[in-house]
Amino acid sequence: MSDRSVGPSQADAATQVDAALARTGLPVSARERERLIRIYPLIAEWTAAVRLPETRYAEPALIYPATFER
Amino acid sequence: MPALPLTITEAAEWLRSGRITSIALTEAQLARAHATQDTLAAFILIMDEVALAGARQADADFAAGVDRGPLQGIPIGVKDIIATKDAPSTANSRVLDPAWGRRDDATVVKKLRAAGAVIIGKMALHEYALGWPDPDTGFRIPKNPWDLGRTPGGSSTGTAAAVAGGVILGGLGTCTGGSIRGPAAYSGISGMKQTFGRVSKEGCVPLGYSLDHIGPMARSARDCAVMLQVMAGYDPLDLCSVDTPVPDMTGLMDGSLGGVRIGVLRDHFFTAENLDPEVKAAVETALEAMAVAGATLVDVSIPHADIARHAQRITMMSEAYAYHEPDLKAKPELYGRYLRESFQTGALYTAADYIQAQRLRPLIRAECAAAFGDRSAGGVDVLVTPTMPTTALKFDGYNPDMLLTPPTFTPIWNLTGLPAISVPCGFSSETLPIGMQLVGRPFDEPTVFKVADAYQQITDWHLTIPDIAKEAQPA
Numbered sequence: 001m002s003d004r005s006v007g008p009s010q011a012d013a014a015t016q017v018d019a020a021l022a023r024t025g026l027p028v029s030a031r032e033r034e035r036l037i038r039i040y041p042l043i044a045e046w047t048a049a050v051r052l053p054e055t056r057y058a059e060p061a062l063i064y065p066a067t068f069e070r
Numbered sequence: 071m072p073a074l075p076l077t078i079t080e081a082a083e084w085l086r087s088g089r090i091t092s093i094a095l096t097e098a099q100l101a102r103a104h105a106t107q108d109t110l111a112a113f114i115l116i117m118d119e120v121a122l123a124g125a126r127q128a129d130a131d132f133a134a135g136v137d138r139g140p141l142q143g144i145p146i147g148v149k150d151i152i153a154t155k156d157a158p159s160t161a162n163s164r165v166l167d168p169a170w171g172r173r174d175d176a177t178v179v180k181k182l183r184a185a186g187a188v189i190i191g192k193m194a195l196h197e198y199a200l201g202w203p204d205p206d207t208g209f210r211i212p213k214n215p216w217d218l219g220r221t222p223g224g225s226s227t228g229t230a231a232a233v234a235g236g237v238i239l240g241g242l243g244t245c246t247g248g249s250i251r252g253p254a255a256y257s258g259i260s261g262m263k264q265t266f267g268r269v270s271k272e273g274c275v276p277l278g279y280s281l282d283h284i285g286p287m288a289r290s291a292r293d294c295a296v297m298l299q300v301m302a303g304y305d306p307l308d309l310c311s312v313d314t315p316v317p318d319m320t321g322l323m324d325g326s327l328g329g330v331r332i333g334v335l336r337d338h339f340f341t342a343e344n345l346d347p348e349v350k351a352a353v354e355t356a357l358e359a360m361a362v363a364g365a366t367l368v369d370v371s372i373p374h375a376d377i378a379r380h381a382q383r384i385t386m387m388s389e390a391y392a393y394h395e396p397d398l399k400a401k402p403e404l405y406g407r408y409l410r411e412s413f414q415t416g417a418l419y420t421a422a423d424y425i426q427a428q429r430l431r432p433l434i435r436a437e438c439a440a441a442f443g444d445r446s447a448g449g450v451d452v453l454v455t456p457t458m459p460t461t462a463l464k465f466d467g468y469n470p471d472m473l474l475t476p477p478t479f480t481p482i483w484n485l486t487g488l489p490a491i492s493v494p495c496g497f498s499s500e501t502l503p504i505g506m507q508l509v510g511r512p513f514d515e516p517t518v519f520k521v522a523d524a525y526q527q528i529t530d531w532h533l534t535i536p537d538i539a540k541e542a543q544p545a
Contacts, residue, residue, distance in 0.1 A: 036418065050380055060428030
């Protein structure tokens with residue numbers, strides 16, 4: 001992690017993880033929940049890193065072929 | 071044990087000269103497969119009867135003057151996440167519905183059989199092609215033939231271990247972020263992930279829909295090219311398949327590096343703090359050797375290379391989570407611990423996170439295009455990086471989360487879809503193989519193969535085999 005000081009706090013991480021688990025309904029054990037909270041700051045860093053100013057108006061690399069052939 | 075050929079190319083010559091028959095070759099490889107299964111554990115299923123039937127047919131074809139090409143009569147392995155009509159497919163998991171495997175061959179397997187290849191078995195892998203060998207699954211854990219205390223690399227573990235161990239001459243791997251090139255580097259063999267869309271992935275259990283590839287693994291780049299020639303081609307059954315002509319994969323191989331321009335990605339790929347100095351030195355030495363042989367080295371860069379791996383991981387985990395969500399909710403206990411924990415992280419990404427990662431892909435692709443440049447104006451033919459930052463990891467003391475942070479050099483080419491091969495380029499002081507990665511322009515696999523083959527003409531790293539394989543080789 002390049003700068004942990006700007007990442008979410010442990011309490012924030014727990015809140016975010018619990019919200020995601022509630023939203024998805026994914027069953028996890030207490031140990032697994034703790035792991036998710038532990039690595040959540042990494043995930044927050046990665047998701048922040050892909051939000052570049054250069055891609056502000058970029059199209060996503062998704063393909064919508066206008067065909068009935070396949 | 072009879073003398074055995076070391077490569078597909080050599081075996082093809084032997085079969086046509088009468089030095090060996092496919093049945094003799096297949097019987098010898100099957101014996102080797104059984105003899106090493108307790109140590110290498112490369113197979114999930116050894117398909118004796120199917121293989122022998124295939125070999126008999128290949129010999130009958132030879133006798134009748136029918137030659138289907140260089141794979142006829144060659145024993146190969148299929149990673150057990152790719153469907154075969156005559157064997158179940160497990161994905162090395164207790165989760166996969168057995169009914170999924172009761173289907174016809176995957177497109178790529180059909181092509182290989184039509185070319186006369188002999189399917190010798192289903193090869194082991196990391197569960198669902200992700201994570202780390204997991205004893206919870208009940209499946210055996212493949213070992214690295216160079217050091218049985220280390221992984222052969224994943225996720226195409228079995229194919230890598232078997233090729234390196236002299237058990238098969240070639241096989242299929244799959245790759246979403248480095249699962250062909252990583253094992254190739256760790257095991258001292260060659261492995262190619264061609265351009266996305268070049269090979270159909272129909273009949274393969276998905277990991278990341280927009281990142282997955284099925285590719286060849288073998289000792290040499292030439293063998294990979296021979297396999298890819300058969301595997302490539304448009305398939306309407308794969309939404310991602312690209313309808314473009316298949317070139318002659320060996321057509322540019324002339325053994326020469328004269329006039330070849332190699333872009334060296336110094337930034338990030340040679341400066342990462344986790345890059346093992348021995349790995350760096352081996353790749354630098356390989357570059358020097360290619361320069362001495364006539365290649366021109368040019369330093370180039372991809373400014374957002376480090377962020378590319380984040381976009382790849384967000385994409386892979388989001389797509390994997392979408393596929394696995396029902397099973398993660400209904401029967402999580404059937405997953406191995408490491409994979410279950412990996413997939414659970416997919417729940418933490420939002421749709422916006424996923425789309426942002428997709429918006430990054432065109433930017434990275436444009437930066438790659440700039441790094442290659444215009445060929446007619448001093449651009450380069452291939453890019454070179456180390457394949458992996460380290461040599462093969464030990465089983466003991468492994469913590470799967472420790473690999474989340476440090477830079478990696480393979481996922482960016484899945485994100486961009488560019489063709490990339492790993493070839494052996496040396497050994498560490500612990501006699502562990504080191505791999506060099508060569509990357510090409512879109513759909514320009516022949517140039518990648520040309521450069522890799524020319525390098526293998528001036529070195530013999532790819533023909534250096536571990537002790538465990540030597541007893542099966544010619545004196």
